[in-house]
Amino acid sequence: MNTPNTPHVLPALAVATTIIVWATAFPAIGVALTEMSPLGLASIRFAIAAAFALAWLGYRRPVRMPLADLLVCVLCGWVGAAGYSVLLNMGQTSVSPGAASFLVKTESIWMAMFGVVFLKEAFNRWAWVGTAIGFAGVGVIAYGQPGGIAWGSGAPFVLAAALCSATGFVLQRRLVQRYGALQVSAIMLISAAVALLAWLPQGAVELRAASGEVWLWVLFLGLFPTLIGQFCWTYAIGQYGAARAGNFLYLIAPLAMGLSWLLSREVAGWSTALGGACVLAGVLLVNMRGQTSMLPKPKRATA
Structure with missing residues (x-):
């Protein structure tokens, strides 16, 4: 039987867990990449997740999607999951975990x-200012990373990962509303694992030779x-709503930078701190001050 405090405690724990594990992912990737390749790491990661996703689908047996929706869901897995992970791994071979966590936040601007x-929505001046500040912060962060923003350096790969994440989220939004986040996520994880299947033997070899x-x-x-x-995260959205829950995600990048210092003694340079502050400020402006104009303009009534 639920206690009166349960409705308040469980959503808070869900949000806290999401922030902690997603923030820890950035330094964890940095450590794993010292002994594994970007594609090998991504293939192993999604193979583990897909095994549990398959078990869940077999147990729950949710309603089957029509072929058109299933193909969109698979595309989300390829782009928003596999593409994001591979590009982020490639970027973090030279970009620090703290810097990468701030660069990924540009997904909100994308x-x-x-x-x-695509939806003919409007930007007001605050949204454009926020976009400019956010990408100025990207430039400052990239300045402090090896290779800057030149092609082949790490920063463009992380920005491309953010673009993949944003694309996947936009594509799956309608599917989540229709079939639920768990079913869509499970199919995405499985399709991402299939897309990376060719690199799974390489990942297995690298993992066998890796340290504990x-x-x-x-x-x-x-x-x-x-x-x-x-x-x-799915549970938190159901309790708080997407807009309110999404505000908590701004804590991920600063926390990731702090965890990077605790786990690997990574000290953030001035470019990461200043650029990260600009990115977060830009994202906040776009999502809060620009929110009123992010809707289609109303049509004028005719006499």
């Missing part, structure tokens, strides 16, 4: 811009950020 381009520390972090990545984090 999503807002998708609304302008890397083994633990790879297992953590497969179970916690991908499975538990996603479940807790």
Whole structure:
């Protein structure tokens, strides 16, 4: 039987768990990449998550999707899950975990811009100012990373990962409303694992030769950020609503930077701190001050 405090405690625990495991993913990837390749790490991570997703689908046996929706869901897995993970791993081979966590936050700006381009939504001046500040922060962060924003350096890969994440979220929004987040997430995880299947033998070889520390972090990545984090986030959205719950995610990047210092003594340079502050400020402006104009303009009534 639920106590009176349960409705308040469980959503708070779900949000806290999501923030912690998603923030820890950035330094965890940094450690795992010291002994594994980007594609090998991604393939192992999604193979672990897909095994649990398959078990869940077999147990719950949810309603089957029509072929058109299933193909969109698979595309979300390829782009928003596999593409995001591979590109983030490639970026973090040279970009620090703290810097990568701030660069990934540009996904919110990409999503807002998708609304302008594809849904004919409008940007007010605050939204444009926020976009400019956010990408200025990207430039400052990239300045302090090896290779800057030149092609082939790490920062463009992380930005491309953020673009993949935003694309996947936009594509899956309608599917989540229709079939539920757990079913959509399970199919995405399985399709991502299938997309990376060709690199699974390579990942297995690398993991067998890896240290015990890397083994633990790879297992953590497969179970916690991908499975538990996603479940807790779905539950939190159901309790708080997407807009309110989404505000908590601004804590991930600062926490990731702090965890990077605790786990690997990574000291953030001035470019990461200043650029990260600009990115967060820009995202906040786009999502809060620009929110009133992020809707289609109303049509004028005719006499």
